[in-house]
Amino acid sequence: MEIKRNPLSRLTKKNEFYLFLVLIVLSTFLAISNPKFLRLENIFDLLRNNTFLGIVALGELVVLISGGIDVSFTAIATIAQYIMGFIISTYYIDNILVAILLPIPIGIALGAINGLLVYYTRVHPVIITISTLNAFYGLLIFLSKGTWIYNFPPSFRRFAQLKLITLVNERGIKYGLSIFTGIWIVVAIITWLILKYFPIGRKIYAIGGNLEAARRAGFNIFRTQLFVYCYIGALSGLAAFVHAQLTQMIQPNAIVGRELDVIAAAILGGASVFGGSGSVAGAVMGVLLIAVIKNGLILMKLPAYWHQVVMGAIIIIAASISALQRKIKAKRESVSVG
């Protein structure tokens, strides 16, 4: 006879629950030490500035759940961004839809290369995507010679100012919830829907949990893996657009190097490098956690080199906590056997 677990105990078993607590505690702590932190203005800013991280972390989440990993997305984003910027500035295409929609298929195509290589070579995806990271990025630097792009048409500049909600602060300055935060939210909802309500999403969890079992169950592994790498490719393309909007210039070396932030956010959020676990809520909170910590460091006026130390410490703590959880779980399992 099985004992039914009660819903509360189920909740407290969830990673997201603890993440949420940590986020609340940290925010309270920051708000006490610096009241500016909880100002809506600061929060809106924080969300806007982390859109790039937030969107690609959702893509990385999907890859991690499938049991893979992608470190090449920064190069994919860079290429997508550069081609888009080059086209709209050279031909002066004053249409924001082109700027949004151009990088996405580029990202998908590059993601498909990863997917094909992972499926056919059966080499570990870390190796594959480190190679494609270097190949993609090297090619771009060679072709672009490292030149920057910044002469964008007006629609490109105007779009960056769009707000979903506009408010005015006590000094009469307008601020608001950026359109980019809206994009992030939409992507999060789409990712959640895919993972929870579409067969492809469940197959992604299945292959991450037990690849051989998924094959034996008749699931199409090729299509699932291809989807996963194309999905992060598409999101890298979209995030590349957002990034170009936020900075209003395109530098070939601006994005590459941020891989670890993204993977750390996804893993903080409960995804595992062993595959099979992770959730959208977790990935969003993972990004927020990293954002809040970085923001706190800035508000506390700590020198920049401390940021790196703190980030490193966080990754170590997050990794040890999940390792510890696995150990406890393994122990519990070994006891319940029989």
Added chain:
Amino acid sequence: MIEISAFLDLRNISKYYSGVIALDKVDFRVEEGEIHGLVGENGSGKSTLVKIITGVVQPEEGAIIEIKGERVHNLTPFEAFKRGIHVVHQDLSLFPNLSVAENIVSHLYLEKKNSFINWAKVRKQAHEVLRKLDLDMDLDAIVGDLRIADQQLVAICRAIASDAKMLILDEPTSSLTWREVERLFHFINSLKKRGISVIFISHRLSEVLEISDKVTVLRNGVNVGTFSKEELDENRLVSLMTGKSIIFQKKMKSVENREVILKIENLTRKGQYENINFSLYKGEILGIIGPRGSGRTELATSLFGLNPPDSGKIFFEGKEVKIKNNMEAVKLGIAYVPENRILQGLVLDHSIENNIAITNLGKISNKYGLIDKDLKRSLSIEALKEFRIKAQDVELAVKTLSGGNQQKVVLAKWILTSPKILILDSPTNGIDVGAKESIHNLIKELAEKGMSIILISDEESEVLYNCSRIIVMKEGKILGEYNPESLSEKSLRKIIQQVGENGDQEKSFEQIN
């Protein structure tokens, strides 16, 4: 003449793995509505045949596969599923990270019409499947958290979740209790009435004979023959499988020199077991038998430091000890071989040699503390012989071994550590009769040399013929201690079964005792 049509007709099936002939020109035919037993020693090719029928591996050239009279080329798992062939693989092949409900109805994701998942429907359908087997399980539990027997039930449920034309069960019962097996058999018989074919694989030959209409015997990848049930009995089956006949089993004498090595006083862990008292003598084999949920495994893990008791005392060689973790247990000289061996005991991608070496570093190190490769190799080769592990070489990855042979590797790696106390949890589940006998002999030999062994088992005959004392547990309590010499297999089964039906009947057991 009545025409019986074959659902499945395989001819000339061979499968080679880098030098190993897993199957050698096997013909195999299963009629519609037939329950077909498949037996053979560990590594004789049963699972390989199953994998070929389900499209998981491809046979060598020249093979002919016909399903319902239609020749099939390049069978894939999806194709096999579509043709109604559903399977419980020996390693279960479940998704440990997903819920019970989702595992059971995961085939829904194969159907094109289900483009959006209705979770209420998932739970409802899964619930209906559980009802077919009269099971009660938490649908939302994560499969990886379940005990092995429950995982087996989930895998069975998954195989019967959608309408099958053929159900293949590769050792589905190795961890199930008699009652669950009974329910499964009842269900299989109902399938038969509806014209569904069943292939049933098990090392419990009595079960095979009970349920099957026909039995096919494989030996070393060769089909020795297909026999109707009437032509067979257990002895005949064993001699067909092994080329030898069963040796008459003798019961153990109780040990004369009653030197207590382990004494348990009032050991309690809430919700698992209560007030456990017993002593273990030096050089004896103590059997613990009881239905699933009786607390036997939990008790064993407590003795190994994995599951600390709430109260009570443990005396080891006369001194009170607290075993806080498994390191301390190993230091005292206690070894534990868990039931869920494949998951817990092995690194599947590593070689047999390395898997055995890891628990026996002391034995294979030279005077500088470095590993001596020759010692490592000879120890492993020794193990292959003693445990009758069927493998070409000790350098092969453990995952290339058959299910039963993987289990033998785990047994070997722990027994070779020569502990003072060896706790074995269902050590011969999934192991063929021949190897079973040699493992039993080995255990007895070890006991004669002074090792004390706790043998946990589901099988009445196993404890009866290998133990000098038997403890029956139920719902966390010890119901009684029995002397095997005064019991028969039947009377022991009766004790356990009655215990299962009704806990108040303890008195009558004392009379039997």
